[in-house]
Amino acid sequence: MxxxxxxxxxxxxxxxxxxxxxxxxxxxxxxxxxxxxxxxxxxxxxxxxxxxxxxxxxxxxxxxxxxxxxxxxxxxxxxxxxxxxxxxxxxxxxxxxxxxxxxxxxxxxxxxxxxxxxxxxxxxxxxxxxxxxxxxxxxxxxxxxxxxxxxxxxxxxxxxxxxxxxxxxxxxxxxxxxxxxxxxMAVQSVKVRYHGKETHAAAYPWKGVNALDAAVLAYNSVSVLRQQLKPDWRIHGIISHGGVKPNIIPAYTELEYYLRAPARKDIPIFKAKAEMCFRSAAVATGCEVELEFARNVFHNxxxxxxxxxxxxxxxxxxxxxxxxxxxxxxxxxxxxxxxxxxxxxxxxxxxxxxxxxxxxxxxxxxxxxxxxxxxxxxxxxxxxxxxxxxxxxxCPELLQMARNELKEANLKEEQTLGMSTGEKPVEEEARP
Ligand SMILES: [Zn+2]
Ligand SMILES: [Zn+2]
Known part of the structure; x- marks a missing residue:
């Protein structure tokens, strides 16, 4: 031929x-x-x-x-x-x-x-x-x-x-x-929303529940978490809504974070760690917290x-x-x-x-x-x-080699599940 x-x-x-x-x-x-x-x-x-x-x-x-x-x-x-x-x-x-x-x-x-x-x-x-x-x-x-x-x-x-x-x-x-x-890298993004209660910041601050405090605590907790992460993991975020006016105790704040790791298998572990930061900030301030993880996790x-x-x-x-x-x-x-x-x-x-x-x-x-x-x-x-x-x-044999390599790479990913941290990934669960 x-x-x-x-x-x-x-x-x-x-x-x-x-x-x-x-x-x-x-x-x-x-x-x-x-x-x-x-x-x-x-x-x-x-x-x-x-x-x-x-x-x-x-x-x-x-x-x-x-x-x-x-x-x-x-x-x-x-x-x-x-x-x-x-x-x-x-x-x-x-x-x-x-x-x-x-x-x-x-x-x-x-x-x-x-x-x-x-x-x-x-x-x-x-x-x-x-x-x-x-x-x-x-x-x-x-x-x-x-x-x-x-x-x-x-x-x-x-x-x-x-x-x-x-x-x-x-x-x-x-x-x-x-x-x-x-x-x-694999990446999962998440929006974190804190719901507190507004009040006059000077006249009766004790009547409010400060959602900005929750956002700041969450931001700082994540910063503390960062030093305990593997060096090639990345977490970075912004406060996308931080309140409306200094003399109103913020009733609502929103943060947006990206969690990235070199392998998709690390994402559930990463999510669990970040989630503790977000939830604990709500507990500390008395706010309600809402976590909205993006519907799609990008894989490595x-x-x-x-x-x-x-x-x-x-x-x-x-x-x-x-x-x-x-x-x-x-x-x-x-x-x-x-x-x-x-x-x-x-x-x-x-x-x-x-x-x-x-x-x-x-x-x-x-x-x-x-x-x-x-x-x-x-x-x-x-x-x-x-x-x-x-x-x-x-060259059909090249396509077959490429197929085999895909199979092997998938298998290797499975076998090393959770190995990079020594932890088992947490179960994915549906969230509101
Ligand atoms: Zn781009
Ligand atoms: Zn691009």
């Missing part, structure tokens, strides 16, 4: 690059339109419509489901096509994000993630479509996944079955450097060594220089809802340089994500992803 021939293989990879380069103006317009109209989590209606229009009107052959399972999610799917008819199709997924941050626009560059997912998908499709003897049947799906910066749309989509049947999943995220994997991102290595090889062939900075590679970074995907489908979520040293979640990064300079790097990462997909499609 010709496909085993390395020269043919290289030619197909080259073709992916040509297709993506050929579409660069349209792809740039796509990301510019999303960048120019930043929408926060679960409000990404215009970005959703723009992406849907891209696959329905600018491209051919895609079946598009707008508002797919979530109001601002979508699905564009093509195939199965190719193959000899005697084997099952391989279903490749590319993920798009397109939510922005409140106040500072596309400071995480999710407009580039959307562009990149679209670019990789149309590149792969074009190559499979135009290769008459392509050896396997292929289906390509682009999933638009909202609210990464907030509730985690991918987790909702997993629950809704949107990832069922996908064999391998790809996306890439803008950063300061090229890195095939960074240690993204599992490594898939086979896919990571393939991406690195393809990236290097395209001129990427992967970071060797130990601090970047080992320090806990942020969190992503791709973590949950990484537990169920073999996949990768590499980071890519966009031509700027600005840091994510700053206005400077917003500028960089809208700059023409980011285009070269974004499309290069798209090519590397599509080329990695080709590797997997043309």
């Amino acid at each position: 010709g496909m085993a021939n390395n020269a043919v293989f290289q030619e197909l990879k080259h073709k992916v690059g040509d297709v993506i380069d050929g579409a660069q103006d349209r792809l740039h317009r796509l990301s510019t339109d999303i960048w120019s109209c930043p929408e926060t989590a679960e409000q990404e209606y215009k970005s959703h419509d723009r992406l849907v229009a891209f696959f329905e009107q600018e491209e051919t052959g895609w079946t598009v489901d707008s508002h797919y399972k979530l109001a601002t999610a979508f699905r564009a799917t093509w195939g199965p096509a190719g193959g000899t008819g005697d084997n099952d199709s391989i279903h490749v997924g590319f993920l798009c994000e397109y939510d922005a941050l409140p106040g500072i626009g596309h400071a995480c560059g999710h407009n580039l993630i959307a562009e990149l997912g679209a670019a990789a998908a149309i590149g792969l499709k074009a190559v499979v479509e135009s290769t008459p003897d392509f050896p396997v049947a292929v289906q390509v799906t682009v999933l638009g996944t909202p609210a990464e910066e907030d509730e985690g749309g991918k987790i909702d989509l997993i629950r809704e079955g949107a990832f069922d049947g996908l064999d391998v999943v790809f996306m890439a995220h803008p950063s300061q450097e090229d890195a095939s994997w960074l240690p993204d 991102v599992l490594r898939n060594p086979t896919l990571l290595r393939l991406y690195e090889l393809n990236g290097e062939a395209l001129g990427m220089e992967f970071t060797t900075d130990e601090e970047v590679l080992t320090n806990p970074s942020g969190s992503t809802d791709f973590g949950n995907v990484s537990f169920i489908v073999p996949g990768i979520h590499p980071y890519f340089y966009i031509g700027s040293n600005a840091l994510n979640h700053t206005e400077k990064y917003t500028e960089a994500a809208g700059d023409h300079k980011a285009q070269f790097y974004t499309l290069r990462a798209a090519k590397a992803l599509a080329m990695t997909a080709l590797d997997v499609l043309l």
Whole structure:
């Protein structure tokens, strides 16, 4: 079979690059339109419509489901096509994000993630479509996944079955450097509300119940807890509502916290510890406390060594220089809802340089994500992803290795349950 021939293989990879380069103006317009109209989590209606229009009107052959399972999610799917008819199709997924941050626009560059997912998908499709003897049947799906910066749309989509049947999943995220994997942490967010009783702060303070005191005690208790945590655990929060006027004893306060740990198995233990801080502050002040844990826990991102290595090889062939900075590679970074995907489908979520040293979640990064300079790097990462997909499609043993690695990684996570602290995780229970 010709496909085993390395020269043919290289030619197909080259073709992916040509297709993506050929579409660069349209792809740039796509990301510019999303960048120019930043929408926060679960409000990404215009970005959703723009992406849907891209696959329905600018491209051919895609079946598009707008508002797919979530109001601002979508699905564009093509195939199965190719193959000899005697084997099952391989279903490749590319993920798009397109939510922005409140106040500072596309400071995480999710407009580039959307562009990149679209670019990789149309590149792969074009190559499979135009290769008459392509050896396997292929289906390509682009999933638009909202609210990464907030509730985690991918987790909702997993629950809704949107990832069922996908064999391998790809996306890439803008950063300061090229890195095939960074240690993204598991995270649980929580809102804490204290209800006290207002009164005149000077005339009869003894008649009040001070909800701000509860908030401050909780904040301080968490600060004390912090020194007893493992060094790679993170808890950080704000007082989002602290009262209305100094001469009114605050009747209501609200805090918001993120609890992060390197492994999802640590989150229930972490929750239990933080909860003691929040509840004891209520007891000390006589307030009522209300804890609202976010519906979705983001998981850490599992490594898939086979896919990571393939991406690195393809990236290097395209001129990427992967970071060797130990601090970047080992320090806990942020969190992503791709973590949950990484537990169920073999996949990768590499980071890519966009031509700027600005840091994510700053206005400077917003500028960089809208700059023409980011285009070269974004499309290069798209090519590397599509080329990695080709590797997997043309060498079935690679896909099997990736599947085995996912199984092993899951098993390892199970076996080490609670080991990092020596404690058993507490049972999850429903809370109001
Ligand atoms: Zn972000
Ligand atoms: Zn992001």
